Amino acid sequence: MTFTSRQSLAVKLVEDLAPELSEFHRQIWSYSESAWREYRSAKLYVDRLRAEGFEVEEGSGGMPTAFHATWGSGGPQVAAYAEYDATPGYSQDAVAERGPQPGLHHWAPGFTDAHSALGVGALAGAIAAKRALEETGGPGTIHLFGEPAEKVCGSKAVHAAKGYYDDLDAAISYHPYWHNTALWDITNCLYWSVVFTFECVEEEPWGKELFRSNSVGSHNLVRSPGALDALSLMVTTTKYTKENMFPSTGSWTLNEAVLGASHATADNLPPRISQLQFSWRSPLYDIQEQIQDVLVRNARHVAAITNTQVSMRWVTRTRPGLPNHALTTALYENLTELGPTTFGPEARAFAAQLEKAVGLEPSEAPFLPENEVLISPQETDRSIREHLVPWQDCTGADDYTEYSWHAPTVRFFTSKPFLGQLGIDLWHWANNAMNGYPAAIDPCWVKGGQTIAATALQVIDDEAMLAAAKDEYDRRRGEADPRLVRPLLPADFAAPTELPWPEYVQTSRGFEWTLPTTRDYGERIA
Structure with a gap:
């Protein structure tokens, strides 16, 4: 031409x-x-x-x-x-x-x-x-x-x-x-992504009354498992159940990422909140749904054994x-x-x-x-x-x-x-x-x-x-x-822009990425 x-x-x-x-x-x-x-x-x-x-x-x-x-x-x-x-x-x-x-x-x-x-x-x-x-x-x-x-x-x-x-x-x-x-x-395939939020709402419904005396010392009390345990168990539970999500045919992926947390300066209290993103892609709608179903079951199970509440927020659903x-x-x-x-x-x-x-x-x-x-x-x-x-x-x-x-x-x-x-x-x-x-x-x-x-x-x-x-x-x-034929997200869907995604920040320390400003992480042990 x-x-x-x-x-x-x-x-x-x-x-x-x-x-x-x-x-x-x-x-x-x-x-x-x-x-x-x-x-x-x-x-x-x-x-x-x-x-x-x-x-x-x-x-x-x-x-x-x-x-x-x-x-x-x-x-x-x-x-x-x-x-x-x-x-x-x-x-x-x-x-x-x-x-x-x-x-x-x-x-x-x-x-x-x-x-x-x-x-x-x-x-x-x-x-x-x-x-x-x-x-x-x-x-x-x-x-x-x-x-x-x-x-x-x-x-x-x-x-x-x-x-x-x-x-x-x-x-x-x-x-x-x-x-x-x-x-x-x-x-390109279907791509769906969600963020699970685990929250430890009740601080201490854990342990026997016998051991809640102040004479023991607050640092020695049995604390609730909390949101960090929930995050860890959600990662491992999902890895255990991956092979049970759908038949081993066609190409697919399921990946996870941890969103920012804010409980690193108190060692004796249950972490209150954790957020974990799962993203999965596959060739068929039914496969996507089955992965979603397993993830939801895993999240409910993990919440029950860690004394947390769990919520699921959609990030995207593409066709x-x-x-x-x-x-x-x-x-x-x-x-x-x-x-x-x-x-x-x-x-x-x-x-x-x-x-x-x-x-x-x-x-x-x-x-x-x-x-x-x-x-x-x-x-x-x-x-x-x-x-x-x-x-x-x-x-x-x-x-x-x-x-x-x-x-x-x-x-x-x-x-x-x-x-x-x-x-x-x-x-x-x-x-x-x-x-x-x-x-x-x-x-x-x-x-x-x-x-x-x-x-x-x-x-x-x-x-x-x-x-x-x-x-x-x-x-x-x-x-x-x-x-x-129609979009998989509703017309009133609010994009999850307020979640703690990685970003640049301006503080009294200057303009920096949300990572340590030093490369000195201490002694390398492995």
Whole structure:
């Protein structure tokens, strides 16, 4: 195919925006704010979009770090979205030695899968499409959503439940990864997450009256088991019962994380509160429900033996995705016209420094071969299916799937650089260092932004393609499990932004991550 003049204009506009947005990206990357706590990042997006002429709703869906930006009127309505949450525990400076960003704790957040670049690519595409429409005229509406907390699949299920996607004609989902491709039939799985809160409300209903005399000394009294025991038992009980949750077929995961506690300075009193998050993903709704049932039974059992009350708070409930071949074909043709991501001499020189830093022999071609080629959606689908049981049509988890139940949606990737000798390791510090190095990461999001802009304009201009995409969407939605047609969260759902998620804080000690400010943990004993 050949780009229309309007698409070509938008592609050039992304190039023109690149120097400015490279600095923008560096700011987002340096903030490295984690899920539900992306305050500075969201503000940077909102201010830039308003300066560009978008109307912006801050705090959309009741989420303080979300936003909904729109520009234009009439015509097809096409959406993209930005993400900007980092991963706790993976701070890494953009240098050829392992170490956090200056001033941050070594377990502070960092960008492992480049949500920083994801968001800037979407921003570039939205601004370029808007400017092209502005310059050439005609109807069309551009939406850009700010979607926080992707690491817990947090915001998109909330936006969907509250009707933000209902009027869209198409949605474009973008993510930096290790290849330049799009998804075909394989989508992401269901992802559900809850927080159990154990509270020891009654302080001392424990022990015999005989031993409650003050002469014994209050420190020697038998204390109630309390919330810490409940947390510990919930973790171990769930690990014991994992194999009883559902049949051993298909790929699935169940993981836990401890939220912040506040009872570390009193050793003789029962811990009053503990909070434990469970997150699970699988291919089928029934599997998700069965895992939920076992978790609830475990929580009730643990509460009964630790003298606690237990509550369950939903974090998210997402649906699997609906493929759309018509929109995917159009986008991949646009990506083919643009060509794959490529990396210049400066990026390669930095990669050689990283190879030396991790003890590897520098190579002439430091990056994964797949980083700089195109891979068709069908080939991507085939390679994923090699690792799945025949009946499984989804894997992994990402809440972009919520868009696909409200409008035709395409999911595509452009490659960020990976050291070929390390392989596809999203968490290795050397690969993460390149996420903040402009010469290495900018080609990724620039290509993503150009693809988004070109495809958004095709949605607006190509009536036949959009009609085919909508017909396919209607058919797939009509054939789907009826339990999935509507959002799995209620319209009045309140996002759990008030829970004690990790964050940066400002105190008299200064600006710090919620971790010890010292690296002196005492004597290492193991």
